[in-house]
Amino acid sequence: MVDVAFQSSRTAAAQTGRRRAGLRNALRRKSMSAFLMTLPLILLIAVLVIYPALYSLHLATLNKAMTKFVGFGNFEFLFKRETFWLVVKQSCIFAISAVVFKALIGFIVAHFVHNVPANKQRKWRGMLLVPWVIPPAMSTLAWLWLFDPSYSAFNYTLAFFGLGPIPWTGDAMWARFSVILVNVWYGAPFFMIMYLAALKSVPEQLYEAAAIDGANWWQRIWYVTLPMMRNIIAITTLFSLIVTFANFDIVRILTAGGPLDHTHIFATWAFRVGIEGSDIPLGASVSLFMVPILAVAAIFILRDITKRGNES
Amino acid sequence: MADVSLRKVVKRYDEVEAVRGIDLDIADHEFVVLVGPSGCGKSTTLRMIAGLEDISDGDIMIGGDVVNDVPPKDRDIAMVFQNYALYPHMTVAENMSFGLRLKHYPKAEIKSRVTEAARMLDITDLIDRKPKQLSGGQRQRVAMGRAIVRNPKVFLFDEPLSNLDAKLRVQMRIEIKKVHQKVCTTTVYVTHDQVEAMTLADRVVVMNHGRIEQIGTPNELYHKPATRFVASFIGSPAMNFVPCRLEDVGGKLNVRLTDRLSFPLPPARAARYQGLSRTDKLLLGLRPEHVMEARPHAEPGIEPFDAVLDVTEPMGMETLVYFTLEGSQLCGRVNPNAGAQDGSPLRLAVDLNNMHLLNEVTGAVL
Numbered sequence: 001m002v003d004v005a006f007q008s009s010r011t012a013a014a015q016t017g018r019r020r021a022g023l024r025n026a027l028r029r030k031s032m033s034a035f036l037m038t039l040p041l042i043l044l045i046a047v048l049v050i051y052p053a054l055y056s057l058h059l060a061t062l063n064k065a066m067t068k069f070v071g072f073g074n075f076e077f078l079f080k081r082e083t084f085w086l087v088v089k090q091s092c093i094f095a096i097s098a099v100v101f102k103a104l105i106g107f108i109v110a111h112f113v114h115n116v117p118a119n120k121q122r123k124w125r126g127m128l129l130v131p132w133v134i135p136p137a138m139s140t141l142a143w144l145w146l147f148d149p150s151y152s153a154f155n156y157t158l159a160f161f162g163l164g165p166i167p168w169t170g171d172a173m174w175a176r177f178s179v180i181l182v183n184v185w186y187g188a189p190f191f192m193i194m195y196l197a198a199l200k201s202v203p204e205q206l207y208e209a210a211a212i213d214g215a216n217w218w219q220r221i222w223y224v225t226l227p228m229m230r231n232i233i234a235i236t237t238l239f240s241l242i243v244t245f246a247n248f249d250i251v252r253i254l255t256a257g258g259p260l261d262h263t264h265i266f267a268t269w270a271f272r273v274g275i276e277g278s279d280i281p282l283g284a285s286v287s288l289f290m291v292p293i294l295a296v297a298a299i300f301i302l303r304d305i306t307k308r309g310n311e312s
Numbered sequence: 313m314a315d316v317s318l319r320k321v322v323k324r325y326d327e328v329e330a331v332r333g334i335d336l337d338i339a340d341h342e343f344v345v346l347v348g349p350s351g352c353g354k355s356t357t358l359r360m361i362a363g364l365e366d367i368s369d370g371d372i373m374i375g376g377d378v379v380n381d382v383p384p385k386d387r388d389i390a391m392v393f394q395n396y397a398l399y400p401h402m403t404v405a406e407n408m409s410f411g412l413r414l415k416h417y418p419k420a421e422i423k424s425r426v427t428e429a430a431r432m433l434d435i436t437d438l439i440d441r442k443p444k445q446l447s448g449g450q451r452q453r454v455a456m457g458r459a460i461v462r463n464p465k466v467f468l469f470d471e472p473l474s475n476l477d478a479k480l481r482v483q484m485r486i487e488i489k490k491v492h493q494k495v496c497t498t499t500v501y502v503t504h505d506q507v508e509a510m511t512l513a514d515r516v517v518v519m520n521h522g523r524i525e526q527i528g529t530p531n532e533l534y535h536k537p538a539t540r541f542v543a544s545f546i547g548s549p550a551m552n553f554v555p556c557r558l559e560d561v562g563g564k565l566n567v568r569l570t571d572r573l574s575f576p577l578p579p580a581r582a583a584r585y586q587g588l589s590r591t592d593k594l595l596l597g598l599r600p601e602h603v604m605e606a607r608p609h610a611e612p613g614i615e616p617f618d619a620v621l622d623v624t625e626p627m628g629m630e631t632l633v634y635f636t637l638e639g640s641q642l643c644g645r646v647n648p649n650a651g652a653q654d655g656s657p658l659r660l661a662v663d664l665n666n667m668h669l670l671n672e673v674t675g676a677v678l
Contacts, residue, residue: 205397208364213411213462214385223410227401 059284066281074285083261083269084286091265091290093176094251095244098183102244103237105184106191113192114199125193132189140253143182144169147254172262175255179263182250187243191236198232199225231305238301242294266290314375314388314465314498315340316361322369323356323522330356332522333370338500343492345501347509348519348545355470357519358502362468363387375465390459391468394475396451398443398458404430405439408457422461429460432494433487449480453487460495467492469501473508485511506546510534518542535666540595540675543668549600549632552642555672556596558588567596567664570638578613578664585669588678597668597677600632603644605652606659613665624652633658 063070078084113124131139146153147168155165169175202225210220226233248267251257257264257272264272266286274283316338323331331353338344346354359365361372363384371378379387390411398407405426412422430436433453443451452472459467469488473481489512492499503509509516510530518525518533518541525545526538537543543551556569565582568574577585588594606616622641625632626648633644633652644660646652669678 203395203397205393205395206399208362208384209391209393209397209399209458210410211364211384212362212389212391213458214414216385219414224399227399230401 056284056288059281060288062281064279064281070281074282077282078285078289083264086261087264087266087269087286088289090176090263091245094180094183094247094263094265095241098180098187098244099237099240101180101184102187102191102240103233105188106236107195109188109192110195110199113196125196128192129189131186132193136186137249137253139186140182140250143178143185144254147178169255170259172259175259175263179251179254182254183244183247186250187240190240194232194236195229198229202228234301234305238298241297245290245294315342315373316466316498316500317373318357318361318370319373320370321357321360321367321372323353323360323365324368330522331360334519334522334524336517336524336527338498340498341496343499343501343512343514344517345503345509345513345515346517346519347503347506348525350504352519353522354502354504354517354519358468358470358500361466361500362389362391388465389468390462390464390466391470392452392455392459392472394471396443396455396475398451398454400443403440403442404435404446404454404457407443407454408461411458411462425461425463426457429457432460432491433457448476449484452476452484456488456491460491463495463497465498467497467499467501469499469503471503472501473503474505481508488512507548510546516546518545520545537668537677539677540597540670543597543670543677547599549643551668552598552600552603552640553595553670554598554637554640554642556594556669557592558585558590558594560590567594567667567669569596573617573637575615575617575662575664581613581664581667585678588669593672594678595670595672597670598642598662599666600643600645602663602666603642604661604663605646605650606661614661614663616659616661618657619660620657621652621654624654633660635660 059066060074061069061071063073109128113121113128116124145151149155149165149167149170152168154168158166167174168178206224206228207220210224215223245265246267247265248271251263251265251268252271255263257268261269266289270283270286272283273286274280277283316336318334318336321331321334322329334353334357336344346357348354356365360367361374363379363382367380372380374387374389399410402410408426408429409422412425417425426439427436430439433456435450435453435457438446438450438454443454446454452475455472472488473484476484485508488501492512501508501512510533513530515527516530516533517527520541526533526542528536533542533546537546537551540553544553554569556567559566559568559574561574561576565577565586566574567577576582607614619633619635619637619642621633621635623634625634628648630645631648631650631652633646635642635644646658646660650658652658670676671678
């Protein structure tokens with residue numbers, strides 16, 4: 001990229017003297033050549049991120065036939081619909097409980113793996129990452145079979161003990177439980193691997209000092225491990241919260257939002273009204289609604305990180 | 313306050329024996345330094361006393377109670393680590409009071425103990441800072457403060473000064489000694505630096521290959537080493553060793569270094585070595601300060617000889633001279649005005665009143 005930039009400066013040299021001097025001065029400034037070098041990436045981001053974002057903003061202001069500007073009309077319409085508020089509630093329940101369990105399970109499993117002898121650790125790490133590596137659309141299909149009301153492994157096993165059958169995807173509460181379970185299964189390994197890396201970076205002598213100071217294992221986690229991992233916990237939680245809020249495939253495949261919209265979250269409902277319901281502006285409005293919620297979360301968590309960043 | 317006893321303590325890692333049956337009695341209020349080269353088992357021994365390592369065999373007693381299976385928190389000890397091990401997210405005061413808070417001491421008592429320790433260590437102004445905002449020496453003080461406020465039975469120091477620069481190390485050495493004089497707690501201190509060991513200890517324990525080579529006061533170790541290892545490890549520059557043998561010359565006992573160089577032994581030494589075999593391979597051990605410039609008039613036990621100096625190191629108050637004698641490199645300490653120069657000959661003298669004679673094979677001092 002540098003070569004290109006400087007070659008173009010040479011081409012410019014053929015032009016008039018004044019212009020040549022101006023361009024060369026501009027290129028001599030480090031910030032200018034740095035900007036030129038990053039320009040391709042900036043353009044790529046602009047095309048792939050900024051344009052769709054702005055376009056969806058634009059879409060959200062149109063009527064169903066996309067012929068007329070209606071301003072906040074779509075949002076007004078959404079706010080009056082009960083299903084919309086159901087989706088808001090479900091998205092929050094889905095994202096928050098899934099992230100909490102992912103973090104909790106990831107933390108516990110990371111502790112177990114951390115205590116596995118180093119020569120066996122690689123094997124465990126590899127195996128535990130499998131759920132995260134399989135494309136979620138595929139693994140969700142497998143879960144769908146596990147959840148099947150009549151032939152599934154789960155209900156068969158429960159029947160063996162004289163329990164069930166449980167309508168895993170047929171009852172509103174069970175369906176919510178199931179999509180959260182699959183999301184946790186899929187996402188916990190990511191937390192595990194992040195926390196494992198963080199655990200490894202806590203100096204062993206801090207634990208020894210705490211042990212001598214009289215801390216039991218729980219106090220060691222509370223007073224040493226957790227404070228030392230605070231930043232990584234905040235970042236992974238934020239990151240996972242964003243990804244989980246925007247989840248589509250698991251819910252779409254497992255329940256498609258049913259029964260009776262009781263597992264719809266923003267992305268699946270946006271798809272339902274936008275693509276399947278042929279009201280693209282309304283779908284765009286639904287998906288846009290995620291932005292302010294996530295932005296608020298991001299601001300809070302990131303502000304906390306910068307505040308503590310220079311502590312350790 | 314308590315005494316510490318180790319009885320035949322062994323530490324095995326799979327195949328390797330890091331500590332091979334150590335016996336050690338540390339009296340109440342005593343300051344004992346474990347010293348030795350890296351890998352000699354001194355840190356492992358300390359960590360076994362702390363309870364951070366299990367012991368493979370033997371017994372460890374603190375205050376008369378066997379603590380083999382007692383977890384670190386119930387041993388009533390405090391430890392200062394090499395890299396300080398301060399909690400980075402806590403202030404100095406929180407770091408120091410952490411142990412007391414876990415034990416639910418009353419707030420007022422915690423505060424008074426922390427204030428007192430901070431005053432003793434001169435860190436009162438730093439009490440609200442985080443470890444990151446402190447220099448190495450200040451962090452070391454905080455780590456010591458954390459140990460002091462606990463008022464434990466035993467202080468354990470694991471190479472606490474090795475991360476500090478030379479000047480600060482000397483300063484902190486004095487601080488540690490002062491603190492020990494004030495609080496008088498039984499202290500076990502591990503270091504690889506023999507100067508630290510000599511200056512701090514009531515008694516020094518020299519370790520090598522997982523065994524204790526010798527236990528003694530700093531002066532005992534320096535003047536009466538038991539083995540070649542102790543003789544060479546303690547003292548800087550190290551003791552000189554020259555292969556030699558004993559011979560009888562006209563009814564007197566001589567020590568022969570080379571074909572041309574043989575010294576008559578002073579009467580006291582001759583009497584001590586009379587019984588030794590004349591054919592044994594021996595080593596003459598001489599500290600550098602007992603190899604000096606020749607005096608104008610003869611003194612008993614001080615024998616002159618000629619040497620050609622390889623290298624001289626002027627230190628100001630003395631000059632170290634290095635020369636070769638039949639393949640052995642020797643070091644001597646001469647007066648800066650003695651005219652020692654690189655590559656020039658100089659008439660030197662050995663003080664055989666302070667000589668050591670060692671068995672070359674076993675390394676034992678005879």
